[in-house]
Amino acid sequence: MNKILAGAGVVLVLVGLGLGFRSVSADGVDCGSAFSPARGITPMACDGQLDSSVTLVTVVLVAGVLLLAVGLVLKLVRDRRVEA
Structure with missing residues (x-):
């Protein structure tokens, strides 16, 4: 799931640019x-x-950055659960 969100975030950032x-x-x-x-x-x-x-441009870039952040947070949470 986090790879999909991060990928969509990257696409939105590139589209915004x-x-x-x-x-x-x-x-x-x-x-x-x-x-x-x-x-x-x-x-x-x-x-x-x-x-x-x-x-x-602002809306698309902010949406892309938010998706990237959510993907990163999900990855960090999943990694912590695996360690525990």
Whole structure:
């Protein structure tokens, strides 16, 4: 079970990183990505697109890290039960 959770966590972290570097646009203007917004003056429509992108990336990364942590905790608990 812990290997499945850890594997899913790694996949979610990688997906979150991929989404973070994905470029978004609004009204035909490149807004940049969640990790690297476009430089200079961008239209206000970019604010909403970038906010949505950052929220999605944050949720996916946090879910991935939580799954990794749960997998690690389950492994540690199982290892302690085997020792006892």
